[in-house]
Amino acid sequence: MQVRFRYSTGLRRKIFRGALLVGSWDESGQYSDNWSSRPMEAAKCEDGSEYFTATLELDGSQPGRTFEWSVFLVDISGGRVWAIPTEINDQESSERYRTFVLRNSGGSDIQEEKYYLTHLCRLGANKNNLAGVSEPGIRFVVWAPNAKKVEVVFAGPSGYIANDGYGMEQDPGFSPLPMSCQADGIWQTGMLTDFSKYQDKLYMFRITNEAGRVIFRTDLYSRSQIGQGRFNPQGSHFSGYPAELDGTKSCSVVIDPEKVAKEFRAGAGSGMITEEEFWREEFSPTKPLPKRVEDLVIYELHVGALGFGKNRPGNFQDAMDLLDYLEDLGINAIELLPIAEFAGWAQWGYGTSHYFAPENSAGGRDQFKHFVRACHRRGIAVIMDVVYNHYHHNAERAQWAYDSDSPEHNIYYWYEGRTGDYAQANPPGHGGYVDNMSTGYAPRYYLEMVRKMFISSAAAFVEHFHVDGFRVDQTTSMHLYNVLHADGRALGHVNAFGAKFLRELTRTLKMIKPEVILMAEDHSDWPMVTESSEAGGLGFDAAWYADFYHQLCGDSGARPKAAKLIKIAGYGQDQSLMMDYFSGALSWSGRNKVIYHESHDEAGNSRGSKRTIVTAVNSAPLVGETRRSAEARCRLTFGMSLLSPGTPLFLMGEEVGAQKDYRYNDFMDNREDLQAGRQGEGRQLFAFYRELIRLRLSCPGLRSRDIDILHVHNANRVIAFRRWNHDQAFLIAASLNNRPFLSGYNIEHSLLDEGSWKEVFNSDAAGYGGANAGNLGAIIPSEGGRINVVIPANGFVVLQKEG
Numbered sequence: 001m002q003v004r005f006r007y008s009t010g011l012r013r014k015i016f017r018g019a020l021l022v023g024s025w026d027e028s029g030q031y032s033d034n035w036s037s038r039p040m041e042a043a044k045c046e047d048g049s050e051y052f053t054a055t056l057e058l059d060g061s062q063p064g065r066t067f068e069w070s071v072f073l074v075d076i077s078g079g080r081v082w083a084i085p086t087e088i089n090d091q092e093s094s095e096r097y098r099t100f101v102l103r104n105s106g107g108s109d110i111q112e113e114k115y116y117l118t119h120l121c122r123l124g125a126n127k128n129n130l131a132g133v134s135e136p137g138i139r140f141v142v143w144a145p146n147a148k149k150v151e152v153v154f155a156g157p158s159g160y161i162a163n164d165g166y167g168m169e170q171d172p173g174f175s176p177l178p179m180s181c182q183a184d185g186i187w188q189t190g191m192l193t194d195f196s197k198y199q200d201k202l203y204m205f206r207i208t209n210e211a212g213r214v215i216f217r218t219d220l221y222s223r224s225q226i227g228q229g230r231f232n233p234q235g236s237h238f239s240g241y242p243a244e245l246d247g248t249k250s251c252s253v254v255i256d257p258e259k260v261a262k263e264f265r266a267g268a269g270s271g272m273i274t275e276e277e278f279w280r281e282e283f284s285p286t287k288p289l290p291k292r293v294e295d296l297v298i299y300e301l302h303v304g305a306l307g308f309g310k311n312r313p314g315n316f317q318d319a320m321d322l323l324d325y326l327e328d329l330g331i332n333a334i335e336l337l338p339i340a341e342f343a344g345w346a347q348w349g350y351g352t353s354h355y356f357a358p359e360n361s362a363g364g365r366d367q368f369k370h371f372v373r374a375c376h377r378r379g380i381a382v383i384m385d386v387v388y389n390h391y392h393h394n395a396e397r398a399q400w401a402y403d404s405d406s407p408e409h410n411i412y413y414w415y416e417g418r419t420g421d422y423a424q425a426n427p428p429g430h431g432g433y434v435d436n437m438s439t440g441y442a443p444r445y446y447l448e449m450v451r452k453m454f455i456s457s458a459a460a461f462v463e464h465f466h467v468d469g470f471r472v473d474q475t476t477s478m479h480l481y482n483v484l485h486a487d488g489r490a491l492g493h494v495n496a497f498g499a500k501f502l503r504e505l506t507r508t509l510k511m512i513k514p515e516v517i518l519m520a521e522d523h524s525d526w527p528m529v530t531e532s533s534e535a536g537g538l539g540f541d542a543a544w545y546a547d548f549y550h551q552l553c554g555d556s557g558a559r560p561k562a563a564k565l566i567k568i569a570g571y572g573q574d575q576s577l578m579m580d581y582f583s584g585a586l587s588w589s590g591r592n593k594v595i596y597h598e599s600h601d602e603a604g605n606s607r608g609s610k611r612t613i614v615t616a617v618n619s620a621p622l623v624g625e626t627r628r629s630a631e632a633r634c635r636l637t638f639g640m641s642l643l644s645p646g647t648p649l650f651l652m653g654e655e656v657g658a659q660k661d662y663r664y665n666d667f668m669d670n671r672e673d674l675q676a677g678r679q680g681e682g683r684q685l686f687a688f689y690r691e692l693i694r695l696r697l698s699c700p701g702l703r704s705r706d707i708d709i710l711h712v713h714n715a716n717r718v719i720a721f722r723r724w725n726h727d728q729a730f731l732i733a734a735s736l737n738n739r740p741f742l743s744g745y746n747i748e749h750s751l752l753d754e755g756s757w758k759e760v761f762n763s764d765a766a767g768y769g770g771a772n773a774g775n776l777g778a779i780i781p782s783e784g785g786r787i788n789v790v791i792p793a794n795g796f797v798v799l800q801k802e803g
Helices: 316-329 364-377 448-465 492-512 546-552 565-569 579-588 624-642 674-679 683-698
Strands: 002-008 016-025 031-044 050-057 066-075 080-082 098-101 111-116 124-128 137-143 149-154 186-188 202-208 214-217 259-261 272-274 298-301 333-336 340-342 352-358 381-386 469-472 517-520 542-544 593-596 647-651 707-713 718-724 729-735 741-748 755-762 779-782 786-791 795-801
Touching: 002 016, 002 066, 016 050, 031 066, 098 111, 259 364, 298 316, 316 364, 316 674, 316 683, 352 364, 352 448, 364 381, 364 448, 381 448, 381 517, 448 492, 469 492, 492 517, 546 565, 546 579, 546 593, 546 624, 565 624, 579 707, 579 718, 624 647, 624 683, 624 729, 624 795, 674 683, 683 755, 707 741, 718 741, 729 741, 729 786, 779 786, 786 795
Parallel strands: 002 111, 298 333, 298 647, 333 381, 381 469, 469 517, 517 542, 542 593, 593 647
Antiparallel strands: 002 050, 016 031, 016 066, 031 050, 066 080, 066 098, 124 137, 137 186, 149 202, 202 214, 259 272, 340 352, 707 718, 718 729, 729 795, 741 786, 755 779, 755 795
């Protein structure tokens, strides 16, 4: 019996040199526990992606026998990679291989076994290059396993199709296209031979669902959604313009993934160029990108919160206009709040509907590519915030009830049991869905097709947009927080599949781009989050560390064991501070943590929180001496973050002392002019940020994960710690005391290096608005593990070991 194996990458880029098929058979084709191997041949799919294939003769006397198989890929360096990142569908196992049952050998058919690393070119509207045909074609493919019938239908100029079909294209040349059902619930059209005919066309899938009801659904693998506005017709007739529509409900758009607009601004008249040409001059040899998570200084940027003074949310043009400012500030990584398609136009973005499509109201896919390229030319990495723990809460034309009205068959949502089990739930039948402390029901992680959608979307942003990494939102919701909606009962098996998904995600991305930077917003403090998946971990490079913020600033929530240094110091009194609590968080931040003194959640959005400069003086008016004290504490706050052994991140605006609350529901009303702030009241704070960032990035010893806490004194409100690597050592002495230690402060510890220490930075320098209390750049000796240094009020000094 002949069996043909096919391993498809879904990637047009050639990143593997070869492949080796391995499986549970011997040389004679009999089942064997001792796996054998054979080379695979490389080839190109019609869609331009790479695949590997091999045909094997198995003994036909074994029908019904289950075989296992896998693939080794040979990467560009010659190393072998186990090429199946997908785990078997068993919550208790993380083994990775594929299985098939050998069919009866009767007939001449060849049994085919396939594996897809990603679904980038498998699902959606994909351009294909046909053998022997000069012009490319197109095929539409969708996953709808419960559907009775599926068609592609095209929309007219409104960009919307009502529930009764109103708004469909009237041109007979774009009549509905029938789709046929293949294996695994995949529906596809035949190969259409004229891609140019369909390019830029607006389309949906018309699905006859499991109950026989006709519904319209968008393409979840859509590369672009036409809507840019806020209006949801809710299935009714719509005769307006696409720009008015909520993108999550609007039609999908056929795009050519091989072409990019030559100019950033639409209507420039410069036409399209190939992707290869577009990315040709992506980097500057004098401004290399950071490659390690510990080398990053991350600026958290919400594109929608830009556009100060304009009657619209910010967009990629506003982000482009900010890049010179950010380059001067010195950061080397931008972390974008979610920019995949979300509801409306003025949102944070934490409710994604279409994971492959950059938000159209922000400028869409081509403008995002221009933004990434402009960042890379400045040596700035681009990190995307992505949300895989829930979907947009009103996903009626996206994930919700995609091909069935039955909750049990709501394919993108996890559902426990039968609807009849939850007659008393509100709404009726919803009791079987899974809550996970996000703002929507949990995805159905036990289905490989669901996991693969998320993974493929991340791969698409790496491949087509050249993003450098991801911050995965609230991973704890996936591997720890899952409970039954009906009664809050913990669901350990759902957690297990959530962890399985995260391992598959990190494995796949590291295969595609080994240097990709992966960060988890994880509140479990579970060490395995940042262990490799091969060692049983989730495979992230770093995890967000909220406790650092709560110990340092702590202006939100009721956390009885939080030091809340800046919050309490902001009262202006002289009581003891729990510097020892903070020292624990500071020390722990070296364990692969991303730390922050302000993020999008803690700048007015969470209960009791405020911007740092406001918290620093307990919301007192920022004038005169009060502002000077506020800025001094802001400088210390940023210093503790930037000089920690964690990877530092801060929210946009902190560098100029932004004051207004930053909230998800009214950020448009509270935008601040960063450029004006830099030239005005925030100029000295900006200068401080710039110089301290420059110090960290120029000193490997300040970017290491090593730290020793040398001194903590709660009553004096002082902390001192040592940072080092193999050839540099630094001493940081910081104080939240309201008076400087002008006569010097004694620090004593056996780990303090003997020799001379030179002051290389003082947060209280006059150029930053300080009183210039410090050591004036002096060289200070240490003897017997003791040193005496001047420490400014609400400030810090940095000393470097000489020699």
